[in-house]
Each structure stands twice: as C-alpha cells, then as structure tokens.
Amino acid sequence: MFSYCTDPQTLSGLTWLSCYLTTGKHMAFYVSFGTVLLLLAITAPTALLFGFGGAAAARSRIAPVSWLGKGYIAIVRGVPDIAFFLFFVIALDQAFEWTRHQVLCPDWSEPIRQGNDFVVCPQAKLPLGDAPQWVHETYGFFVAVLTFAIVFGAFAANVLFGAMRAVPHAQLETAAAYGMTRRQTFWRILVPQMWVYALPGLSNLWMVLIKATPLLFLLGVEDIVYWARELGGTANPRFTDYPHGDWRMWYFLALLVFYLAFTRVSEIFLERLMQKLTHGQATTGGEAQRKAPA
Amino acid sequence: MKKIILSTAALAFSASFAMAQDVVRMGTEGAYPPWNFINDSGEVDGFERELGDELCKRAELTCEWVTNEWDSIIPNLVSGNYDVIIAGMSITDERDEVIDFTQNYTPPDPSAYLAMSEDVDLQNGVIAAQSGTIQAGYIAEQGATLVEFATPEETIAAVRNGEADAVLADKSFLTPVAEEDPDLMIVGPDVALGGGVGMGVRESDTELKETFDAAIQSMKDDGSLNELIKKWDVASTF
Numbered sequence: 001m002f003s004y005c006t007d008p009q010t011l012s013g014l015t016w017l018s019c020y021l022t023t024g025k026h027m028a029f030y031v032s033f034g035t036v037l038l039l040l041a042i043t044a045p046t047a048l049l050f051g052f053g054g055a056a057a058a059r060s061r062i063a064p065v066s067w068l069g070k071g072y073i074a075i076v077r078g079v080p081d082i083a084f085f086l087f088f089v090i091a092l093d094q095a096f097e098w099t100r101h102q103v104l105c106p107d108w109s110e111p112i113r114q115g116n117d118f119v120v121c122p123q124a125k126l127p128l129g130d131a132p133q134w135v136h137e138t139y140g141f142f143v144a145v146l147t148f149a150i151v152f153g154a155f156a157a158n159v160l161f162g163a164m165r166a167v168p169h170a171q172l173e174t175a176a177a178y179g180m181t182r183r184q185t186f187w188r189i190l191v192p193q194m195w196v197y198a199l200p201g202l203s204n205l206w207m208v209l210i211k212a213t214p215l216l217f218l219l220g221v222e223d224i225v226y227w228a229r230e231l232g233g234t235a236n237p238r239f240t241d242y243p244h245g246d247w248r249m250w251y252f253l254a255l256l257v258f259y260l261a262f263t264r265v266s267e268i269f270l271e272r273l274m275q276k277l278t279h280g281q282a283t284t285g286g287e288a289q290r291k292a293p294a
Numbered sequence: 295m296k297k298i299i300l301s302t303a304a305l306a307f308s309a310s311f312a313m314a315q316d317v318v319r320m321g322t323e324g325a326y327p328p329w330n331f332i333n334d335s336g337e338v339d340g341f342e343r344e345l346g347d348e349l350c351k352r353a354e355l356t357c358e359w360v361t362n363e364w365d366s367i368i369p370n371l372v373s374g375n376y377d378v379i380i381a382g383m384s385i386t387d388e389r390d391e392v393i394d395f396t397q398n399y400t401p402p403d404p405s406a407y408l409a410m411s412e413d414v415d416l417q418n419g420v421i422a423a424q425s426g427t428i429q430a431g432y433i434a435e436q437g438a439t440l441v442e443f444a445t446p447e448e449t450i451a452a453v454r455n456g457e458a459d460a461v462l463a464d465k466s467f468l469t470p471v472a473e474e475d476p477d478l479m480i481v482g483p484d485v486a487l488g489g490g491v492g493m494g495v496r497e498s499d500t501e502l503k504e505t506f507d508a509a510i511q512s513m514k515d516d517g518s519l520n521e522l523i524k525k526w527d528v529a530s531t532f
Contacts, residue, residue: 024335
C-alpha cells in the first residue's frame, strides 16, 4: 500500500502496523463489512415483504391460501437455521438450474441425477460456467439474501399476524359500519395501525438478523467473521511477510465493538420510529403522548 | 445398439461443449498451509495453487480459484458449484464412493501428533483433529477421545490452550508450526494414513478426470512435480 512497505522485515511499531493493516487481505476484510451491511440493507425489506405476504395469506378467508401462509410460518420457524441454510441453499440453486434445464435443453438425453451428482446442461448452469468470478460471487450473495429473507420472513410473518389481530376490533367494525369493503378496511384501517404492535417483535428480529450474518460463510460468502478468523490465526513467517501469533482475540474484539455499535445505533433508530408510530394511536403510549404538554 | 451410438454421440457432443467453455473452477479450503492458504494480498497461494495452475496450463484449461468451507466442500462439488476439489484431500474409500479422484499428486504420507510435551498419552488422551478428515476418522477408531474443529488453525489452538493433549494432522502441516513455536513439538510415532492426495471431481465428469490424470502424469514424468513438492515441503517425493 505505502511505498515503505516493500520490505516489512525492517519495519517496526506503527509503520509495520500501517503496512500490516493495509495488505490486500485486510482490504478484503474491510470490504466484507460492506458485504454484511449490504446484506442487511437488502434482506430486511425483503424479509418484511415475505412476512407481510405470509401474514396476509395466513389471515385469508380462502382456506388453501390460509393453509399456505400458516404452513410457511410453521415449517420455516420450526427448522433449525443451520440445517435450513445448508440444505435449502443447495436445493434452491438446484431448483433454479433444473427449471432452466427443462426450458433451455429439451433435447438433453442424460439424467440430471447421476448417483450423487447433479448434472444439468452447460447452458442451464447458474451462473454460466464461463462467467467471471464476480458473477458467481454476486449470485451466491443473492441466494444468501433470498434464504435469509425466507427464514426471517417466516418470523416476521408470525409477528405481523399477531400485530394484525392486536388492532382493536372496534376499529374494524367501525370501518365496516362506514361501508368499507374488506380490502379497504385492510389497507386503510388495519395496516396503518398494526405497525405499532409489530415493532417490538420486528426490532427483536432485526437484532437477531444482525447477529445471524456469520451464517453467510456457510453459503460461501466471505463475511467479517471468516476474515477475522483467517487474519487472526497464527501467521507463520514461511507463508507471510507479516508473521504474528494467535491474534484472533483482537480481531474478534474489533467485531464485538462493531456489532455492539451497530446494535446501539439500531436501538436508537428503532426507539425514534416507535415514538413516531405511537403518535395518535389508541394505545397507552399514544395516550401518554397526547397528554404530554405540547 | 442404435441407442448406444446415439448416447455416445450425445456424450461426445456434451463433452465438446464442456471443452468449449474451458473454464474449470477449482475449489480449495485456503486454510491449510503449505498446501493451500490465503496470502497477504488475499489470494489463494501455496503448493496446490502452483500445482493447479501448472496442471491447467498443461491441460490448456482456464482455471479459476474458489474457496469453500471444508465441511461443505464435497456437497458443493457434487451440486456443481465448482468442478474440482484441490484441497489436500487424501484419497479414501469412503470419499471415493461419493466423488472420483484423479491419480495422486503426492505419495501416501505420514500424519503426526503435535503436543506441548513429550509425555502425553496418545492412546487414551484427548486428541484434536479437523472434522471430516482421515485423521479424525483414525482417532475415532483408536479409542482416544476425539475433539473435532472446523478449521486446522483451531486444532492447534486447542492444544495451546490445553483443551486437547495433542493434535493429529498431516506432518507437512504440523512441522512448520512446531518449528515456529518453541512450546509445541512433534511427538510419538508417525501414522500412515490414506492413499495420497488427489484432486476430487464429480463421478460423472470422467472427461475432466482423464485430462487432469494425464497432466499429473506428465508432471510426474518430467520431474517437475517432485520439484514442486520439495519447494513447498509438503510430502515425500515420488
């Protein structure tokens, strides 16, 4: 990185550290923080969308739709995360490839399952075999996002389902009395009011999601915990210009600070959001806000 | 008969297709020096990096390197996320049932114990090993108490902090560790395990297997494989 870094053996103290902390490997470590934040930024709204869909389906008057929503919530919530991540991602990837295979290679004569192997025609591969590495990584990342969204969506669905039932029934009856259709009642009365009941549960989920990101490496995405373990491990002088002992403690300490700071910022933000959502609601919180001197 | 001819034609067609795209993805662990590790600039390095690049050059393939967690390295191969495992993987019967191996590129080599003192009880003590390795399988059979870890680094750390009495791993991996740390030493007799290290490919990928077999053979024949083994000090030579 810096011009004086050409011969690290002669360096010491802060100069050594400045070179050490700017190696390509460390840069990958810093980038992985961005990966984690990006994952959270995309996963949270997607999971909320899945959750909303699941909750709305579970409430449906049409029995099969309701079964679908309830089944989704029950099954995904019941399966351990790690099992889900290990099995589901590979299954999901294969499902995509199988579908593409059926569409793109109708003339293919060989079986797709050959013993343990899963073989589709080269055109159906996702990403294509000759795609550059970054395409593979991006694809892996989005499969990860989708998996996280499905898992956390199920929990969010359960929270939202409860929140929808928590909205005072009188509100809905009043809407009906005014002649609103079920659809209108849902969108104009129920949904705007349910968030205040959903937020405590959702904020919990957000915190769990932040901490669940190390599962990323199971999916082949190199996240901050992977790099911290890799960089902190004993570095033998035979294989690196920057030998050091077992420094994992320091790297994990840095992660600890990162996670704590991140959850703290989230808490502050969620607290403000709660204040805003409570405004004008028929809850004790809303009542307190109303009575407070303006 | 007609069917056989047809399917051979289809096979030849598909094979030429596979050759046309020419990119072979090489899956490795990146945490097992000197075999494979991530170097300072964040790239895969080590004996297998150099070997793999040379083999690809000889086979006229374009190769790309991918790292994957050891535990899921075989499932990701068979589901097609990469095409080859080149990760210091010993050829064993159990693995051979799931995937295919090329011929070995290092001879069967001893494993060794690393411990904090000479007088540890290797028969009945607590021995660390990386999960899913031949060493872990061996300890489980021997009756010593096995503690498994996901990465090689953690097995060494377990010995340092006293969680395990010793660690069993490839001798080529443990020797540089023992040289570097005065507290750690190789103890007890060497243990002969496995049938050498080879590249893992999908069972359906016979074409690729043969290509790499030929490339490895050519490196064995002209002695360049032995030079590479000596350079990285990973094993005995052929």
